[in-house]
Amino acid sequence: MLISIMDKEALLTHILKSKDESLLGGQQLISVINNSKYVHPLTSNVQMTDKIVGDSFPCVDDAIQTALSDEIKTVMLVGPEGSGLSGPVQRRPLETLLGEFNSDHILDFKCWLKSSSHVTLEGCYKEKHFRCFRLLHQSQNETLVKEIITPSARIGISYGDLSLQDCVGVNYVVMCLGEMEQLNLYHTKDLTEEEAEILAPAMGLSQKIILSSSSLRIGAVPHLASALSRGRTTELNLYYSRLGDEKFKILCTGLRDCKLRKINLSVCRLTEACCEDLVSVLTSGTSQLCVLEIMFNEIGDQGLMKLCQALHSPQCKLQELQLQTCQLTAASMKPFSAVLCSGQSELRKVNLTHNTISDIGVELLSQSLKDPLCKLESLILYDTQLTGGCCTHLMEALKSEHFRLLELDLSVNDLGQEGALLLCQGLSRPGCPIEKLGLVRCELTLLVFEKLGLLLRSGTCRLRSLSVGLNSVGDQGVKLIWDAILHPCCLLEELDVEMTGLTDACVEDLCAVVRASKSLKSLDLKNNSLTNASIPALIQVMQDNHNMETMNLKYNDFCEEVFNMLDGCDKIRY
Numbered sequence: 405m406l407i408s409i410m411d412k413e414a415l416l417t418h419i420l421k422s423k424d425e426s427l428l429g430g431q432q433l434i435s436v437i438n439n440s441k442y443v444h445p446l447t448s449n450v451q452m453t454d455k456i457v458g459d460s461f462p463c464v465d466d467a468i469q470t471a472l473s474d475e476i477k478t479v480m481l482v483g484p485e486g487s488g489l490s491g492p493v494q495r496r497p498l499e500t501l502l503g504e505f506n507s508d509h510i511l512d513f514k515c516w517l518k519s520s521s522h523v524t525l526e527g528c529y530k531e532k533h534f535r536c537f538r539l540l541h542q543s544q545n546e547t548l549v550k551e552i553i554t555p556s557a558r559i560g561i562s563y564g565d566l567s568l569q570d571c572v573g574v575n576y577v578v579m580c581l582g583e584m585e586q587l588n589l590y591h592t593k594d595l596t597e598e599e600a601e602i603l604a605p606a607m608g609l610s611q612k613i614i615l616s617s618s619s620l621r622i623g624a625v626p627h628l629a630s631a632l633s634r635g636r637t638t639e640l641n642l643y644y645s646r647l648g649d650e651k652f653k654i655l656c657t658g659l660r661d662c663k664l665r666k667i668n669l670s671v672c673r674l675t676e677a678c679c680e681d682l683v684s685v686l687t688s689g690t691s692q693l694c695v696l697e698i699m700f701n702e703i704g705d706q707g708l709m710k711l712c713q714a715l716h717s718p719q720c721k722l723q724e725l726q727l728q729t730c731q732l733t734a735a736s737m738k739p740f741s742a743v744l745c746s747g748q749s750e751l752r753k754v755n756l757t758h759n760t761i762s763d764i765g766v767e768l769l770s771q772s773l774k775d776p777l778c779k780l781e782s783l784i785l786y787d788t789q790l791t792g793g794c795c796t797h798l799m800e801a802l803k804s805e806h807f808r809l810l811e812l813d814l815s816v817n818d819l820g821q822e823g824a825l826l827l828c829q830g831l832s833r834p835g836c837p838i839e840k841l842g843l844v845r846c847e848l849t850l851l852v853f854e855k856l857g858l859l860l861r862s863g864t865c866r867l868r869s870l871s872v873g874l875n876s877v878g879d880q881g882v883k884l885i886w887d888a889i890l891h892p893c894c895l896l897e898e899l900d901v902e903m904t905g906l907t908d909a910c911v912e913d914l915c916a917v918v919r920a921s922k923s924l925k926s927l928d929l930k931n932n933s934l935t936n937a938s939i940p941a942l943i944q945v946m947q948d949n950h951n952m953e954t955m956n957l958k959y960n961d962f963c964e965e966v967f968n969m970l971d972g973c974d975k976i977r978y
Contacts, residue, residue, distance in 0.1 A: 518552055525557035533559070534566070537573030540580075549580035559584075564591035564618065571602040578606035583636070586612045597623030604628070608635025616643035616668070625651045629658025639666045643697075647672040649681075656681040660688040666695035670726075674701040679710040686714035686722060694721055699728035699755070705736035712736075715743040715751065723750050728757040734765035741768045745775035753782040761788035763797075770797035774804040783809055786842065787816040792823025802830025802838070813842030815871065821849045828855040834864040841867055844900070845874035850881045857884040861891035868895055873902030873928065879910040886913045889921050898926040906932035915945040918952055925953045934960040939969055946975045 517539065524532045540549050553559065563574060566589075578584045587610035589595070589603075595618060607613055608631040620628070632640065632655075647655070652674060659667070678701075685691050703711075708727070714720045743749045761769075766785065772778045798814075801807050819827070824846060831838060856872070859865050872885070882901050888894055906929065918924065934942075934957065946955055957970070957978045970978045 514548070518548070521552045522554065522556070525553065525559065528558060528561050530561060530563055533561070533563070534570045534573060537577050538569060541573045541576040546580040549577055553577065553581055560586040560588055562588045562590040562614075564589050565593055566599065566603075568599060568602065571599050575602055575606040578609050582609065584610040586610065586614065588614045589618060590614050590616050592618040592620075595620045595624045597621060597627070600624035600627035604631040607631035607637065610635070610637055612639040612641070613637055614641045615645055616641045618642075618645050620645065620647070620651065622651055622654070625654040626657075629655050632658035632662040632664060633660075636663055638663055638692075640664055641668045642672055643668045644671040647674070649673075649675055649677045652678050653681050656685050659685045659691065659693070661690040663692055665692050666697075667693060668697040669701065670697050671700040672698075674698065674703060676703055676707040676710070679703055679707040683710055683714040686711075686720045687717040689719045691719075692721060695724040695726075696722055697726040699726050699730060699757075702731050704731045705733055708732055708736040709739050712739045712743045715749045716746055718748055720748075721750060724753040725751060726755045727759065728755055730759060732756065732759035732761065734760070734762050734768070737761060737765035737768040741772040744769075744772040744780055745778045747777040749779065751780055754780060755782075755784040755786075756788055757784055757786040759788055761785060761790070763791055763794040766790060766794040767797045770794075770801040773801040773807055773809065776806040778806070778808065781808055782811040784811075784813045784842075785817070786813050790814065790817035790819065792818070792820045792826075795819060795823035795826040799826040799830035802827070802836055803833050805835070808837060810837055811840040812838055813840075813871075814846060815842040815844035817846055819843070819846040819848075821847070821852055824848050824852040825855060828852070828859055831859055831865065831867075832862065836864075837866060839866050840869040842871045843875070844871050844902075848872060848875040848877065850877055850884075853877050853881040853884045857888035860885070860888035860894045860896060863893040865893075866895065868923075869898040870896060871900035871928075873900045873904060873930075876905050878905035879907055882906060882910060883913055886910075886917045889917050889924060894921075895923055896921075897923050898928075899924065900928040901932075902928050903931035906934060908933075908935055908938045911938040911941055915941050918945045918949050922951060925951060926956075927952070927954070928956045929960070930956050931959045934962070936963055936966045939966045943969060943973045943976065946973050 521536050521540075524536050527533075536552075540552065543549075559577075563570070566574065574587075578587070584606065587603075587606055592615060595615075600620070600623075604627045607628065613628075615628075631637070647669070652669075652672065682696075682698075686693060708730070711725075715722065744751065765788070769783070773780065773783075798812075814827075824843065827843075830836065831841070853872070853875075856870070860867060860870075870885075875881075882904055885899065885901070889896055889899070911934070914927075918927070939962065942955065942957070946952055952975060955976050957976055960978075962970075962978065967978070970976055
C-alpha cells in the first residue's frame with residue numbers, strides 16, 4: 405500500500421478506502437499500519453513504516469504526527485459506545501502503540517463519518533454503499549446506523565453480486581433499521597447457500613425483495629423460503645431467475661405460510677409440474693397471494709387446468725393472473741371460464757397475451773362474462789389469434805347487464821371492419837362499464853372510426869382510455885376522434901393514435917382539441933409523419949394547457965434543429 409503523508413487526513417483516508425478495511429480489532433489495524441509504505445513528504449522516497457508514533461514519520465513536524473496518531477485512534481471508534489474497539493481488551497493493543505484514546509477526536513470522527521456517509525448513500529454507486537455498510541458493521545453502533553440511514557439515502561439501488569463481506573454489512577444495517585422497504589438484489593449471479601443464510605434476516609425484514617435476472621444455487625432457496633415464512637415480505641420478484649421446477653418446489657415450503665401478496669415468476673423455466681405446487685400454496689388457507697405473474701413459462705393447458713383447481717377453492721385469494729406466453733390454447737378456456745363464473749373465484753384481472761386462444765376460446769370466455777357471479781374487471785387478449793368471428797360473442801357479452809369489465813384489450817388481432825362494428829354496437833349499450841379499450845392494429849377503417857366518434861359523444865359512453873394506433877386511417881379518420889373529443893359529453897383522458905398516418909395537416913385540429921378539452925390528459929402520436937413545421941404550435945398549446953400532462957412525439961419526421969425547442973417543454977416526449 406502506498407501512502408502520501410501530506411497532512412493528518414492522508415493515512416486515515418487511505419485506510420478507509422483500503423481494500424484491507426475489514427478491521428475487526430487492534431491487531432489487524434496495527435498489521436495494516438506496520439505493513440504500509442509512505443512517500444516521504446520532503447524527499448519523495450518510499451519507506452517502510454515501523455510504528456505510527458515517535459520516529460514513524462521522519463521530517464514530519466510533531467503537530468502533524470500527534471494529529472495523525474489521534475486520527476488513527478478513531479478509525480475503529482465510530483462512536484464512543486459500542487464500537488469494535490471500544491472495550492478495553494479490544495483496544496489495548498492499539499493503545500499500547502498510540503496512547504490513550506482522545507474522546508474529542510472520537511466525536512470529530514463520528515461527525516465526519518456521518519457527513520461523508522450521507523453523501524455516499526445519496527449516490528448510486530453500490531461499491532461505495534458496501535464500503536459504508538462495512539464500516540457501520542465494524543462500528544457495532546445501532547444508533548449511528550439509524551442516524552446515518554436517513555430517508556434521502558438511496559438504499560433501494562441494486563446490491564446484486566455481493567461478496568460474503570458485503571452480505572454481512574447489508575444484513576447488519578437492515579437489522580439495525582428494523583425494516584427495509586426494498587431489498588434490491590437484481591442481477592445477483594449464483595447466490596450461494598452461505599450468502600443467502602447471512603442475508604436471510606434482512607430478507608425477512610424487507611417489504612419487497614428483488615431477485616430479478618438473478619441465479620440461485622439450490623442451497624440458497626431454503627433460506628429464502630424460511631425468510632418469507634418468518635418475515636414480513638409482501639412482494640417477491642424472481643423475474644428471469646431461471647428457477648426451474650425443482651427449486652420452485654423448495655420455495656413453496658415458505659410460500660404456503662407467509663405474508664406475500666405478489667410474486668413475479670416470469671421467465672423462470674417453470675412447466676406444468678410447478679402448478680401442482682402452486683395449487684398447494686394457493687389452497688393452504690394461510691397464503692395471502694393476490695397477484696401471480698407467471699408469464700413466459702411453459703405451463704400449457706394442463707398447467708392452467710391444474711390452477712383451476714385452486715381457483716375453485718374458497719381458500720384461494722388470487723385476484724390477478726398474468727399468463728402471457730404460456731402456450732395456452734382454447735382447450736383450457738372451458739375449465740377456466742367455468743372457474744370465472746363459479747362464484748368462488750376472486751379473479752379481477754387476467755392477461756392472456758400471446759396465447760392461441762382463438763375465436764373458440766373467446767366464445768367460452770364470453771359466456772362467463774355474462775354470468776352475474778363473474779367478478780372479472782380486466783381482460784387482456786392482445787395477439788391471441790382472434791378474427792372478426794369472435795366479436796358476435798363479445799357483443800352479446802357487452803350488452804349483458806351482468807357484464808363487469810372495465811378494461812378490454814383486443815389489440816393485434818384481425819377483427820376487421822365487420823367485427824369492430826359489432827363491438828361498437830355492444831359498447832353503445834347505456835351502462836356499459838368499459839373505461840379502457842385497446843384496438844391497436846385491428847384492421848380498423850374510416851367507418852369504424854366514425855362509429856367510435858359517435859360513441860364517445862353519445863353521453864352514455866364511459867370510455868376514458870382509447871388505443872387505436874397502427875390502423876391506417878390518416879388525418880381524415882383521426883379527425884373523427886378529434887371532433888368527438890370536442891363534445892362536452894366525451895370523457896376521454898388518454899388517446900393513442902400511433903402510426904395512423906397523421907401529417908402536419910392535422911395539427912390545427914389537434915391543437916383545437918387540446919385547447920378545448922377539459923378531460924384529455926395524454927396523447928400518443930408516435931410514428932407518424934409530423935415535421936418541424938408542426939413543432940411551434942404543439943409546444944405552445946402544451947404550455948398553455950394545464951390539463952394536458954404528456955404528448956408523445958417520438959419517431960416522427962423531426963430534424964435535430966428543433967430538439968432544443970422541444971427540450972423547453974417538459975410535457976413533450978420526443
